[in-house]
Amino acid sequence: MINSHAAYRALTSRDPRFDGIFFVGVASTGVYCRPICPVKTPLQKNCRFFESAFAAEKASFRPCLRCRPELAPGHAPIDNxxxxxxxxxxxxxxxxxxxxxxxxxxxxxxxxxxxxxxxxxxxxxxVSPIELMQTRRLLLAKQLLTETKLPVTEIAFASGFSSLRRFNDAFGRQYRMPPTHLRNRAAEHHEMIDAGRTSTLRLSYRPPYDWQEILKFLDARMIRDVEFVTADSYARTVRLGKRTGWIRVTHAPEKGGLVVEFTRTLVPVLPALLGRLRNLFDLTARPDLIAAHLMKDKLLKKSVTKNPGLRVPGAFDGFEMAIRAILGQQITVKAATTIAGRFAEAFGEKIRTPFPELTRLSPLAARIAKASVRDIAKLGIVGTRAASILAFARAFQAGSLKLDTGTNPEADIAALTALPGIGQWTAHYIAMRVSRWPDAFPKEDVAVRNSLGRVSTKQAEEISQAWRPWRSYAVMHLWKNSPNPSRGNQSASSRAPQVQRAPQPVQMPAALLRGCGQRRLATPGPAQSETTCRVQSSYTERLWRG
The missing domain is CATH 1.10.10 (Arc Repressor Mutant, subunit A)
Incomplete structure (x- = not known):
């Protein structure tokens, strides 16, 4: 059953990620719409919410002629x-x-x-697809001309033009000036970065933005030799198509953005690179809408007030992040990070960079898909988990499993859980970070349940209804303020009976939010129990992991 209050909040946000998830019938007009309909948002008292267009029509609502509900995701022959x-x-x-x-x-x-x-x-x-691409290319070219000293010819190709002549013609028609004229004008007003072996660009966000917290999260889960986090930067190796290189990201709060330093080898794939970084750092989020809603809940109000810019870290490489999540099942974040480093060393190609910490590229799905369970297990990974990794890699490589932003998150979760050894926790975590689903909620997570006063899974689900449709962001607040970050996250039903633990005092929700933000950069977030005994439980696989 749809939570009407959560659905109305999603309706007011007009976030396209909710399109096709529900429909709204307006009692005052008798019309039902998609949540992205451009008409004026109806009063909440006039709204009825449905899971399908069929249910809305059965309730005697007729389809909107503007947003056309028959075109909602999953409701048309060609998916609309x-x-x-x-x-x-x-x-x-x-x-x-x-x-x-x-x-x-x-x-x-x-x-x-x-x-x-x-x-x-x-x-x-x-517009035509060509015109759409042309606009994007010209806007990227304009940014490169303004912020870098890259040669105009290189900018033309980096922006997607097949020749310098075509670039000059298109630029002149659109902006009524040659590219060199714009560069000369920009040089008078902006500091430009010398185009040596690297260049920089700025990616903007909507403030506030909690840069330090996102660094802490990534630091605890960085893959050795592939990623490197310092007190003020994130760096990693990059492979996009046939292009390889490295990037380093720093914060420029005075400019309301992140500064991306990238090797010139990546210039031809800049659009893809920048798109992945926007996902990784959650740069398109609306913190004003999210905070305004979550602050209404007394459990989260103090944390949201203190940390209004908290983001949900995404994934630079969806395949890499999903493998990292599977590797981390039933072990501590620290242990998972160690194994992920071994995995990269075994399957990732070497690369030369100026940084001794960055020496390998992230493993490709094609290479892992050709491995055997034994090849993976010898890295210190239990056989069942090695089989899960292999099944995931082969499904991903075959194209039967796609993990793109903007896809149907429920379909992604169903496809993931159909694979051996992948349960609801892992699927929701991947939907949260790779599919960028803002309402993902790993209700079995023990760190989450402990933060709510050691409640049951069912109680956690009930409490979370008040946070919809932004439950992923609520989870980040709960993880940040977990009362026992070093304790295990096994659920009560999955603890091994032979392991004796001292009784822990119940933490009331009001006390959970004290001492926010006092962890050091290298301190991992909530960790798993060191207990690695195998227990037959639906919960054991759904623990906190990176």
Whole structure:
């Protein structure tokens, strides 16, 4: 059953991630709509919420002619034209088309022809796919001309143009000036970065932004030789298509953004690189909307007031993060980090960088898919988990499992849990960080349940209803303020009976939020129990892990 209060909050946000999840019937008009409908938001007292268009019509509501509910995700023969247009826009923004996926490939993914794809984009957005890509390319070129000293020719190709002549023509038509003129004007007003072996660009966010907390989270889970976190920066090796290099990200609070330093080898794949970094650092979040809602809950009010810019860290590489989550099942965050380092050493290719901490690329799905369970298990991974990793890698490599932002999170969760050894906790955690689902909630997580006063899984689910549709952000607050970050997160039903523990005092929710933000950078978040005995329980696999 849909929580009407949570659904109304999602409706007012008009966040496209909720499209197709529910429908709203408006009693005053007799019309039902999608949550992204552009009309004025109706009064809450006039709204009825449904899980499907069929249920809305059964209740005698008629479909809206503007947002067209029949086009909602999962409710049309080709999964709806609006969604196709939205996803191709996101693909262009993230640079996936520039990585080699042309219109034909994207059309095939949706089960339509490239001609149908062009018609859909023209109808929904008023421009052709080529014009859409052209605009994105020109905007990126403008940023590169303004903020870097990269040669104009290099900027032309980095922005996706096939030749300097085409770039100059398109730029001149759109902005009524040659690229060099814009660069000269920008040089008078902006400090430009010398184009040596690296260049920098700025990625903006909506303030406030808790940079230190996101660094702490990533530091506790960084993969040795692939990632490196310092007190004020995040760095990692990068592979995008055939391009490799490294990036380093720092905070520029006075400019309201992050500064990304990248090797010039990555210039041709900049759109994809920047899109992945936006996901990793959760730069498109609306902290004002999220905080305004979560502050209404007395359990979270103090933490949200003190930490209004807390984000949900995403994933730079969805495959990498999912493997990291599976590796961390039933062991401590620290132990999982150690094993992840071994995994990268065994399956990741070597790369040369100026940093001794960055020496390997993240392992490819293709390489892991060719491995055996024994190859994986000899790294110190139990056989059943090694089999889970292998099954996931092969499904991912075959294309039967996709973990993209903007997809149907419930479908992602179902696909993940269909694989051997992957349960609800892992699936929700992956949906939270890879699929960027803002309402993911790992209700079995013991750190979460302990933070709520050592409640049951059912009670945690009931309490969380007040946080919808932003439960992922609520989880981050609970993890941050966990009363016993070094204690295990096993659920009561999964603790081994032979392990004796001293009784722990019940922590009341009001006391959980004291001492926020006092951990050092290298301090891991809530950790698993050192107990590694295998227990047959539905909870054991759903513990806190990175």
């Amino acid at each position: 034209s609006n969604r196709v247009a939205h996803l191709i826009t996101r693909r262009i923004d993230e640079g996936l088309i520039d990585e080699g996926a042309g219109l034909e490939e994207i059309a095939t993914e949706f089960g339509i022809s490239s001609r149908q794809l062009r018609r859909i984009v023209q109808k929904e957005l008023g």
